Amino acid sequence: MTQTRSLIDENGKRTDGRTGDQLREIKITVGVIKNADGSAFIEFGMNKIVVGVYGPREVHPKHMALPDRCVLRCRYHMTPFSTDTRKNPAPSRREVEISKVMREALEPSLMLEDYPRAAIDVYVEVLQADGGSRCAGITAASVALADAGINMRDIVSACAAGKVDDRIVLDINDTEDKEGDADMPVAYMSHLEQVTLLQLDGVLNEDQFDQCLDEAVKGCKMVYEVQRKALMQKYFGNETELKEEQ
Amino acid sequence: MQEIRRKYVVPGDRIIEGNFRPLFNVIKAGNSIISTRIGIAEAGREGVKVIPLSGVYIPRVNDIVIGKIMHHSSLSWEVDINSCFSAHLPAQDVFGRDFSPARDDMGRELAIGDLITTRIIAFDRTRDPMVTIQDKDLGKVPSGEFIKISATRVPRLIGKRGSMIQTIEQATHTRVLIGQNGIVVVTGRNSEGIKLAVRAIRMVEEEAHTPNLTQRVKTLLNVSDSAPADTSQSAPSQNAPQNEDLQPTIQEVEEDLEVEKGEKVHDSN
Structure with missing residues (x-):
């Protein structure tokens, strides 16, 4: 790997001034698209992603419908202006793959058998891309699905961890993704304690792998708190705490 | 008055632990009841449920719904009831048991685009819901x-x-x-x-x-x-x-x- 500069300085700070176990700033707004059944907008560091969920609705073309459960269709798409050089709006190999892994990351959380012969469409539109847009997309999509009122076992949170300058760090950004040694996006259901997505780009030894996964799961739990707060804010206003009474 | 405990929940939240009966919008996982929707959870003597605050319409038997005639085949009308399932109104429901597709003109009774108030008589998710207009206050909605x-x-x-x-x-x-x-x-x-x-x-x-x-x-x-x-x-x-x-x-x-x-x-x- 051609590394031109150090990605972690002598104070342990990374290129964007974060420490090794710090997430980028996350902001989620729920219900931004009026025409969709559920929607969310996420700012995950420099990522800006809007997600619209439609459904359960009738399946078109009809032959795609399944008799025993709902079809989940995901589309991850990057707008032409989301990167510094223009991105061709046609779906690329990468986008098709991310759409697939996103669908597989969200599917275990949904109770698709409750809506047989129907379809749920999830559109993930990346307005501005920084590293980790698939994690941000999954995070926002899960919030949008909850907003759409689809039966779910849990909310999926996603976060990446990776290896930079031989150190395991949380939430890899664009520079670290390109110049670092490894990137591991993880999607996780906090209550069920189950991993729904685990990818790895780079080389890690066994200890590093364990450490990386632990770090990513820790990150997912932090992301979950933001997701929960965003949903609570939309539906219950400032009463974000569980209110219990007789 | 029995004791009812309520709280605000999002999907995945543990509502209560113990031997309670799950009613709706909840699942039982081990010894605890978990919410599957955003809403207000209620735990009472008869069971635990979540009153959802979002979601599309899923038909239930005996619901009275307003639907729009989309088109008809020779035996039934297809009614859009604002759900992921479109409903069927059998022609016999309107014309009686001696309905004959050759003799009776379905388009004259209910035209495409007409609004009707109907009741769902059968629905189990494996087939599309069946509706009827043979009841008090059901039938065509003339204007509005x-x-x-x-x-x-x-x-x-x-x-x-x-x-x-x-x-x-x-x-x-x-x-x-x-x-x-x-x-x-x-x-x-x-x-x-x-x-x-x-x-x-x-x-x-x-x-x-x-x-x-x-x-x-x-x-x-x-x-x-x-x-x-x-x-x-x-x-x-x-x-x-x-x-x-x-x-x-x-x-x-x-x-x-x-x-x-x-x-x-x-x-x-």
Whole structure:
């Protein structure tokens, strides 16, 4: 790997001034698209992603419908202006793959058998891309699905961890993704304690792998708190705490 | 009064631990009950349930819904009931048992685009729902202003024993027909009244889960507090603080639930 500069300085700070176990700033707004059944907008560091969920609705073309459960269709798409050089709006190999892994990351959380012969469409539109847009997309999509009122076992949170300058760090950004040694996006259901997505780009030894996964799961739990707060804010206003009474 | 515990939940939240019966919008995982929707969880003696605050309409048997005729085959009409499943109205339901596709002209009874009030007679998710118009107050909707609201807001729009909708109807001199599927038809002689009623319905839809809603609807409609329609509610005084704690919301939802159990559709006549 051609590394031109150090990605972690002598104070342990990374290129964007974060420490090794710090997430980028996350902001989620729920219900931004009026025409969709559920929607969310996420700012995950420099990522800006809007997600619209439609459904359960009738399946078109009809032959795609399944008799025993709902079809989940995901589309991850990057707008032409989301990167510094223009991105061709046609779906690329990468986008098709991310759409697939996103669908597989969200599917275990949904109770698709409750809506047989129907379809749920999830559109993930990346307005501005920084590293980790698939994690941000999954995070926002899960919030949008909850907003759409689809039966779910849990909310999926996603976060990446990776290896930079031989150190395991949380939430890899664009520079670290390109110049670092490894990137591991993880999607996780906090209550069920189950991993729904685990990818790895780079080389890690066994200890590093364990450490990386632990770090990513820790990150997912932090992301979950933001997701929960965003949903609570939309539906219950400032009463974000569980209110219990007789 | 039995003890009922309530809290706000999002999907995945553990509502309660112990041996409770899951009613709806919850799943049992091990010894605990988990919410599957955003809403208000209720744990009572009869079981645990979540009153959802969002979601599309899923048909249930005996729901009264308003649907639109999409097209017809030689034996049945296809009705759009604002759900992921389209309903079927058999031609025999309208023409009687001696219906003959060769003799009877289905297009003359119900044309494409007609609105009908129907009741769901059969639905089990494996097949499309079947509906009927052979019942009191069912059948074609001749005219009116058509509005779609979220199906989760319907109980709130009706209010406890129809209090909310009666307030709106009386203040605007309109008739409001509400289907469980979130389709609302407003009729009346006065177009200003219809406009005002539509505004009030939109307001109920947007602010359904906020406290003091009845009060704000009344302010919008210029109704005094002692309107006879609302005797069922212990309405707060006119100048009550707007942002009091959220207890009224829960009371209101409880009222909504009673509505859900009893009254399926509201029709003032």
